[in-house]
Structures are given as structure tokens and as C-alpha cells.
Amino acid sequence: SSSNNNNDDDFLQCLSTNIPSQLVLTPTSPSFTPLLVSSIRNARLVAPAKANPPLCIVTPTNASHVQAVVRCGRRHSVRVRVRSGGHDNEGLSYRSTTPNGEKFAVIDLAKLHAIHVNPHKATAWVETGATTGELYYRVATAAPGLGFPASVCPTVGVGGIISGGGIGLMMRKYGLSADNVLDASMVDAKGNLLANKKAMGDDLFWAIRGGGGGNFGIVLSWKLRLVPVPPKVTFFKVAKTMEQGAVDAVTKWQTLAPALPDDLSVRVVIQKSKATFQSLYLGNCSTVVATMHSRFPELGVTTADCKEMSWLQYTAYIYFGDAINSKPLEALLLNRSMTLGPFVKNKSDYVKKALTKETLEKIFLWPNGAGSGQLILEPHGGVMGRIAADETPFPHRRGVLYNIQYVELWNFNGAPGGEVTPNWIGSLYDFMTPYVSKNPRRAYVNYRDLDMGVNKVVDGVTCYVTARMWGERYFGPANFWRLSNVKRKVDASDYFRNEQSVPPLSI
Ligand code: FDA
Numbered sequence: 001s002s003s004n005n006n007n008d009d010d011f012l013q014c015l016s017t018n019i020p021s022q023l024v025l026t027p028t029s030p031s032f033t034p035l036l037v038s039s040i041r042n043a044r045l046v047a048p049a050k051a052n053p054p055l056c057i058v059t060p061t062n063a064s065h066v067q068a069v070v071r072c073g074r075r076h077s078v079r080v081r082v083r084s085g086g087h088d089n090e091g092l093s094y095r096s097t098t099p100n101g102e103k104f105a106v107i108d109l110a111k112l113h114a115i116h117v118n119p120h121k122a123t124a125w126v127e128t129g130a131t132t133g134e135l136y137y138r139v140a141t142a143a144p145g146l147g148f149p150a151s152v153c154p155t156v157g158v159g160g161i162i163s164g165g166g167i168g169l170m171m172r173k174y175g176l177s178a179d180n181v182l183d184a185s186m187v188d189a190k191g192n193l194l195a196n197k198k199a200m201g202d203d204l205f206w207a208i209r210g211g212g213g214g215n216f217g218i219v220l221s222w223k224l225r226l227v228p229v230p231p232k233v234t235f236f237k238v239a240k241t242m243e244q245g246a247v248d249a250v251t252k253w254q255t256l257a258p259a260l261p262d263d264l265s266v267r268v269v270i271q272k273s274k275a276t277f278q279s280l281y282l283g284n285c286s287t288v289v290a291t292m293h294s295r296f297p298e299l300g301v302t303t304a305d306c307k308e309m310s311w312l313q314y315t316a317y318i319y320f321g322d323a324i325n326s327k328p329l330e331a332l333l334l335n336r337s338m339t340l341g342p343f344v345k346n347k348s349d350y351v352k353k354a355l356t357k358e359t360l361e362k363i364f365l366w367p368n369g370a371g372s373g374q375l376i377l378e379p380h381g382g383v384m385g386r387i388a389a390d391e392t393p394f395p396h397r398r399g400v401l402y403n404i405q406y407v408e409l410w411n412f413n414g415a416p417g418g419e420v421t422p423n424w425i426g427s428l429y430d431f432m433t434p435y436v437s438k439n440p441r442r443a444y445v446n447y448r449d450l451d452m453g454v455n456k457v458v459d460g461v462t463c464y465v466t467a468r469m470w471g472e473r474y475f476g477p478a479n480f481w482r483l484s485n486v487k488r489k490v491d492a493s494d495y496f497r498n499e500q501s502v503p504p505l506s507i
Pocket of ligand 1 (some may be wrong): 061083092151159164212
């Protein structure tokens, strides 16, 4: 309607009096679409993002620009989506699936990526436009002997991953990324700058450390506790086909991996009826080979399967593989215009009771696209099992053996929209129901999955009862209730809203 168009013009006018014009791109700019797609990692989301583009993309260079977008947005009824690394599995940081397009602007934080490391205090302040790869590089070069527990993939943004928890190969030793947040700064739903946790209050500071991105405000920076890493860490990789005993090995792995020493994480990737075991050991090769020989002789790990390297080299190696040998480690400071991969759909589960060999065999042989489907099993246990389920919003702690991430990859060949998925992931996920966590079946918020349910807005506010469908699965019932209470206190009018945003508690 014309009044909406007036709102849009007034919104852009409001931005232009507060933000330099070169930091605000509208769809008429030739740079708009390249910027919109610049950090999209999932080809499935490109066409939907272009079909319902934001009114503008703002690339702030300081906090006042972020505050201005929120204040102008509230004044002129334009919502915001905020993007850090752009890895959201459903693209909620830059696209809206609301039919007929609710008007929104995107704040792309990529220019806010400064990192200040304090080697003596073993802390760092990182701005939320940085990627984990940049963080790893800056920490390890400024403070050799220190690291930070976060994603395996160094292209993930610290804005999203820390907001949703952050699991990785050091979590058994040091917990989630969010468990190592000491302080933060953010812009709230009124456009106020909350410079530290004291300004936020305990509840809000609790909520932003694992309660999911895009819910409570825009985090500008995190203060992190850095963790000790030895001069050399060890990677090993062992692959087993079914003929070589892959099913038996994974059967045993389920209870063994969560009980190994905290310094050792062994994850499994299952693809094409083959299991690949990959490790991070915070120590040297001979020690881990001895441990594996006594605890898991069936895997047959030898020194020939090991590579010792610095922790920083490890973070690059696990992503680039042997190609890193011909690249400088500055490759971790990736720009965001990497070539786009295939179409991707993800789901997740938590396993608390080991699956039987017979069940695992069926999974290995699952038809319908088994060639491209991938299961990534991340062991929990260690410190993860010793942190209370309500310490942070991330509830998957004691009793969890491992997380399963289902990844379906395909190349799109036909129908417009790209939403047509082959049925490997859906049918396997249905099959898994009796074998995974229940009441409700749990999932990891950072592996976002809109199939679990999307919000309904009733009388202008997101409905809590509908949101429980997905919210109690990500956070557990008690944490979800507490998150909704925090939301009511800090954003009662539900300004920060998306398909799976935490609703303000209204009952
Ligand atoms: P993106 O920018 O898309 O943001 C994700 C969500 O957080 C959105 O809702 C967004 O609005 C919000 N948000 C972003 N910045 C914010 C800010 N500053 N303040 C408030 N809200 C903000 N996870 C994991 O735990 N371990 C892993 O090893 C991996 N590996 C991995 C690899 C690949 C290739 C992908 C695609 C994803 C992962 N993930 C992961 C999942 C990842 O943690 C999850 O997608 C994060 O939300 C991504 O954060 P980004 O900042 O990149 O995403």
C-alpha cells in the first residue's frame, strides 16, 4: 500500500541522516545483489533470498549505525535481520519467508570484525562480524599457547555460533563457545547500547549465551576466555567400509567416545556406507596412539594415521585438508565471496542410549540418496556432561552420548525455488524417532530446521504455545520458558522476530 511505501521511504530517509550513504545499499544499487548473496553458504537459499529482498542492507562500521537501524526501524515499522557469518541453515539472517513479504532490512556485520587479544589475561574481545577462522588466527598469532573452542568450519560467524552455543572438537575439554563468554556488548530492542553484562542484567546475559541468534538484540562483541592448547596437537583419520567392520566400530564408538579422556575428541562422518573417524587430541601422536590401542584396538590407529601440528594449523587443516600445505595460514582470514556449494538441508538429533548394531546397519544402508547424504556424529561427555542443563540456555548436557547432524546435499536440476528435496533426510529422520531423545525430541538450535515448526503471530505478537513446538526441542521446556520470560522483559513488543524467534511470554 502507499502508506507502507511512505514508511519505507521514511525509513531510508531516517537511515540517511544517521548513517553514511555508502553503508546503506538498496536493491537499485549494482552492488546490492552481490552483497546479499556474499556470505550465503547454501545454494538452496539463494533464489528465495533474491525473490523477497530486504529494503536495504546496512554494513555498519560502528555501534551508532546499528543503533540507528533499530531506532529508524521501530519508528517506521521496518524489522531487521542481522547477519554475521551468514551460515544459518535456513537463511534467517538475510531472508524472510513471511508470505507477501514483511518489510525488513538486513544489518550485515562483516565490517565489524576487530579482534583484541590480551595474552596475559588469556582473554579476547571479538566483534561479531568476525569469523571463527579470523578469531583462531588472531588468537594463536597474538598468544601462542592459547586457543578458543568453536566450530570445525572456520567460515562460520562468531555472531551466530556463540549466540546458539557453539560445538566443536574442544568442547569435551572446555565446553561450548558460549560457556567461555565472559562479557558482551549489544544493542537492545529500543536501540540502546548495553556496553557490558552489568548493563544487561543476569537474565539477558544468560539468554544471549546459547538462546539463539536474532532473539534478544544485536550482539556487537563478545569477551572470551581463551583456553590453553599445547604446542602440538594431533589429528588422525581412519576410514572403514562396512566390509572392514565400520558398523561394529561405530557401535562401540557410541559409548566409548564420550568416555575418552577430555583431551581427545573422535568424531565420525558416515557417508556412502563408510565411516570416517577424525580426531583432535591435545597432545602428541605417540600418546594418542597408545590410548586408542588400549581403548579401541578395533580401529587400528597407528602413528602412520597421525599428523602433529600446531593448534592453529589444525583449524586450517581440518577445513582445507592437504590443500593447506600449499596455502599460507592467512587462508583462515577468508573473505565472504567463496564459491557456492550444493543445495543443503540439515537436521539434528541427540542420542542418549546407544543404537544397536542392527539399527546402525540400516542407517549405513539407507536408500534414497545415500550417496550424497552425510551423518556427522559429535561426541559429548567430558566437561559437557558436568555443566548443568540450566547453566546456559543450551540444555544438551549430562547423559548425551553424541549429537547427530544429518546433511543432505544435492545439485538442483529443475523446479524453481529449489525447495524440492530428495527424501533421504526426511525418511531417515522419521526412522530414527524411536532411537533418539524424546519428550520432546531434541535438536541443536544452530542446526536450525524450519520443518520443526514456524511461529504464528497472533494480535501482533508471536504465539508462545505455537513456538513451543520447536522451542522446547532446542532448549528444553524449562530453558525455553525462561528465554520467553527474558524476551518479555527486554522486547515485549516482539520487535526482533523471525520464523523461529523466541516469543515474549504472554501466559
Ligand atoms: P548467520 O549470520 O546466518 O546468523 C545465524 C543466526 O544468528 C541468525 O538468526 C542471525 O540473525 C543471528 N545473528 C547473527 N549475528 C548476530 C549477532 N551479532 N547478534 C544477534 N544475533 C545474531 N555449528 C557449530 O556449533 N559447530 C560447527 O562446527 C559448525 N559448523 C558449521 C559449518 C557450516 C558449513 C555451516 C553452514 C554451519 C555450521 N555450524 C556449526 C552451524 C552454525 O553454528 C550456525 O549456522 C550459526 O548460527 C552460524 O552463525 P553465522 O553468524 O555464520 O550465521
